[in-house]
Amino acid sequence: MQSVQIVLFDGFDLLDAIAPYEVFCAAEMLAGGVMNVEFVTAEGPRLVPSGINGLKIEASGKLNPERAGIIVVPGASGEVQGNGPQSIPAILARAMNTALTGMMQQALKQPDIIVATVCGGSLLLAMGGLLEGRTAVTHHMGMDVLGATGVIPVAARVVDDGNLISGGGVTSGLDVALYLVEHELGPRIAHAVEQLFEFERRGTVWQRTGIAPRAHQESADENGETDRMDTKKTATSGVTFHNPATTSSVFDGDWDTTIATPVGKLQVKLSITTSNGIIQGKATQGNETVDFLNPVVQDNKLLWSLKITKPMRLNLKFEVETEGEDMTGIAKAGILPASKLTGKKVI
Missing domain, CATH: 2.40.128.20 (Calycin beta-barrel core domain)
Structure with a gap:
């Protein structure tokens, strides 16, 4: 039986978690009970307040970072302006500073676990230093921040980076879950869920495979050469001031x-x-x-x-x-x- 653990934390976004939950539950029903889907937390069973008016969802178990299967990490819901305690970065940072980061670090090392993120879920892991050098996507408003954590941001609906699958905006949870259903149970079950929900997956899933577009290759070559020249210049000459005594x-x-x-x-x-x-x-x-x-x-x-x-x-x-x-x-x-x-x- 395929295990699916959907992680909840204080301030999580409801749709980020509920959309994948419904997709996986529908797949479980249509495939004859081959999946086990549950809400979990880093602390264990509890009522977890979401970021949508504090609406609570009950988590039935504790996250097991060694259990084979799928782990889904949603993003947060909160204030998109300002830097107060209820802002999305502050909510994500509080979740990052729990036992969740260590557990997810352990999960990412397991060969038989796929970690999936929805919206700001990739930021939550990236802020904890777990995704440096990897490709991922998040909500369009957070792509610059994702890049600032050392992640390679890719503007796609869903990004497949091996054992890390990430989705962009809030509703991408449907696309991420359907992609994983197809990956784990096959296209006929995924298609049946699409028909049941009257929803079709959006966009091409980005993977680091195949031929890179010519424009991207040339841009990468040019940027790489520019970066090498800039690095060399900085290393050899530093920054010179016309009037260092006064500046x-x-x-x-x-x-x-x-x-x-x-x-x-x-x-x-x-x-x-x-x-x-x-x-x-x-x-x-x-x-x-x-x-x-x-x-x-x-x-x-x-x-x-x-x-x-x-x-x-x-x-x-x-x-x-x-x-x-x-x-x-x-x-x-x-x-x-x-x-x-x-x-x-x-x-």
């Missing part, structure tokens, strides 16, 4: 900064130096220190990128300015609301 030196020193994010405040120490017109920097959070990527001064502001792992894995872009011993600025990833940075120079 870059105002950023030099150690800074104690605070970044106010949707999931809490981060305390980060910045160490910035300039030598022969070349600016360098390091950021320390806890016991982890990482180098600034491509620091540059523009219009009296210091810009750089930084890979962080806490509270989630993201590639952040920073933009700061100073006035005396004070530093202010922003840190931003994709279309997520910018997080405010404030800091004081360490004397």
Whole structure:
């Protein structure tokens, strides 16, 4: 019997979870009981409030990350604007900081488990650092953020990356589940479910197979060559300022900064130096220190990128300015609301 575990967490999106549940239940009925479908949580059986007016769904079991079959991870429902506690990034981050991330990391290592995500479900896993370097899709509003986590975003309705199947918007849960039914039980059962629901799967399922479109090949070659040239240039020459004494030196020193994010405040120490017109920097959070990527001064502001792992894995872009011993600025990833940075120079 094929096991299907649909994971619930506080603030999950109802349709992300219910649509696959109905598809798999219909397939179970039409195929003569060859599937077992249940709602689970990382904590065990409980009533789980959704993000749609707090409507609760009962999970009957605890997620088993070693049980062969399919695990479905939905996204969240919440505020799409702002960075408050009920915003979608904040809800996803809270779920990421539970035992769910460790369980899903374990599940992704199992050869007989397929992990499927719907809408923001891929972001939930990506924010936990589980999908770096893999191809996936999420809701169109979150594609930039998905890319900022190190995932290769693909603008398709459904993306097949081996044991990871991801769907785009909210209603893509129907497409993901029907694709998996066809994959596991065959096209006749999938077709019968389509007829029952009067719904046909949308779009071509993207896979990293076959001949790549010519335009994409040329673009990749050009971008790759450009990236190699830029990397070489940065590595050999750094960033040169026309007047480092009046421009870059105002950023030099150690800074104690605070970044106010949707999931809490981060305390980060910045160490910035300039030598022969070349600016360098390091950021320390806890016991982890990482180098600034491509620091540059523009219009009296210091810009750089930084890979962080806490509270989630993201590639952040920073933009700061100073006035005396004070530093202010922003840190931003994709279309997520910018997080405010404030800091004081360490004397």
